[in-house]
Amino acid sequence: QVPASSSKLPPPTDDSVYQAFGQKAGIRALMEDFKNRLLADPRMQAFFKDSDRERLVTQLTDQLCYEAGGPCVYKGAAMKPFHAGMTIQREDFNALVEVLQLAMDAKGIPFRAQNAMLARLAPMHRDIVNTP
Numbered sequence: 001q002v003p004a005s006s007s008k009l010p011p012p013t014d015d016s017v018y019q020a021f022g023q024k025a026g027i028r029a030l031m032e033d034f035k036n037r038l039l040a041d042p043r044m045q046a047f048f049k050d051s052d053r054e055r056l057v058t059q060l061t062d063q064l065c066y067e068a069g070g071p072c073v074y075k076g077a078a079m080k081p082f083h084a085g086m087t088i089q090r091e092d093f094n095a096l097v098e099v100l101q102l103a104m105d106a107k108g109i110p111f112r113a114q115n116a117m118l119a120r121l122a123p124m125h126r127d128i129v130n131t132p
């Protein structure tokens with residue numbers, strides 16, 4: 001049962017996206033590079049400079065593994081309370097997605113799989129963007 005206030009989707013019905021991302025090891029390598037790109041991006045630096053980087057990579061890996069249809073359980077914080085108070089605007093959300101796309105391109109992940117992942121993450125803007 002998914003609470004009405006959550007944008008969490010039911011898991012994918014197959015693991016084709018998980019395979020296209022190179023399974024858990026591929027997702028971890030992607031998230032490691034994504035984290036480095038976030039820290040290097042002038043639009044994102046201010047948000048991520050003081051973050052617990054190791055934890056961030058671990059939590060994102062489990063989350064994207066689950067969203068890809070892989071055998072992972074996300075045990076990190078709920079998106080809404082965790083991102084509340086960071087003053088994240090829609091343009092910040094879009095910038096993060098752009099950085100993720102560059103990271104996925106760099107790993108040669110097929111566009112079809114990239115788009116499937118983005119379609120799962122995009123609705124999370126409702127829980128993450130917290131200024132109009």
Ligand code: HEM
Binds near residue numbers: 056122
């Ligand atoms: C689809 C978009 C996003 C997803 C899936 C996502 C997911 C996550 C996850 C899983 C964590 C780790 C939670 C934990 O440690 O338990 C996290 C941390 C974080 N997120 Fe997001 N996030 C998204 C968008 C954003 C945006 C747009 C920003 C700011 C521009 C942001 C800023 C942060 C920061 C700064 C942390 C680390 C905080 C710390 O370690 O102190 N996130 N995010």
